[in-house]
Amino acid sequence: MKKLLIFMLILPFLACSHDDDHGPEDMGIMFVENPERTIKVNIFYVETEETSDKSSYNLDEGEFIEYLNGYYFHRYGIGLELGESRVLINSELYDLRDNQGSEPSTFFMQTQDSYEEDKINIYIIKRSNIIGIAGMGRIQRVLLTYENLFTSTSPHEIGHSLGLFHNDEVKNIMSTTLDKQSRQVFNGNQEDKMKKRIDELKYGKSISAR
Numbered sequence: 491m492k493k494l495l496i497f498m499l500i501l502p503f504l505a506c507s508h509d510d511d512h513g514p515e516d517m518g519i520m521f522v523e524n525p526e527r528t529i530k531v532n533i534f535y536v537e538t539e540e541t542s543d544k545s546s547y548n549l550d551e552g553e554f555i556e557y558l559n560g561y562y563f564h565r566y567g568i569g570l571e572l573g574e575s576r577v578l579i580n581s582e583l584y585d586l587r588d589n590q591g592s593e594p595s596t597f598f599m600q601t602q603d604s605y606e607e608d609k610i611n612i613y614i615i616k617r618s619n620i621i622g623i624a625g626m627g628r629i630q631r632v633l634l635t636y637e638n639l640f641t642s643t644s645p646h647e648i649g650h651s652l653g654l655f656h657n658d659e660v661k662n663i664m665s666t667t668l669d670k671q672s673r674q675v676f677n678g679n680q681e682d683k684m685k686k687r688i689d690e691l692k693y694g695k696s697i698s699a700r
């Protein structure tokens with residue numbers, strides 16, 4: 491536990507969401523017809539050799555993208571579009587319990603060859619195979635636990651993957667509050683930053699130093 495705490499202090503924006511999360515209860519769904527910015531989302535189902543022939547995940551991808559757009563992104567003029575989805579066989583990533591404390595470096599190393607730089611790449615693993623972390627996000631890559639897909643953890647980690655850091659404003663999606671049901675909004679700066687980042691990724695404009 492102490493080890494995890496130190497790790498969280500060092501890398502506050504890499505791994506977050508200690509606790510399981512819940513969906514937005516008092517938020518309205520909002521779709522816009524032509525969002526100003528769009529970005530494709532690839533989905534990777536992480537499996538091992540042993541599990542690869544079973545469909546161990548049962549996700550309605552269209553519903554998931556609609557959830558993200560309707561609750562979190564369309565209202566800011568950002569539209570997520572389903573890109574490719576496939577199974578990724580990677581036993582290192584499938585079970586991160588052996589890598590407790592170094593999950594982010596393991597994640598970024600193990601996804602180096604599969605992610606596409608101009609998209610958001612979501613890697614899904616099982617909640618039972620990672621201890622104390624509900625998700626991670628950075629550099630167009632997001633790790634989400636299957637059990638937390640339809641929660642504010644998803645837009646939070648997507649925010650990280652588009653360059654956002656933590657922000658503890660009330661109701662902010664990038665906050666680290668324990669009451670994750672209250673995470674509902676991006677602020678104007680965050681909206682601008684995400685849009686700028688999408689432009690950089692899509693049109694290759696100069697990428698600012700991190």
Ligand SMILES: [Zn+2]
Nearest residue numbers: 503505506507
């Ligand atoms: Zn975070």
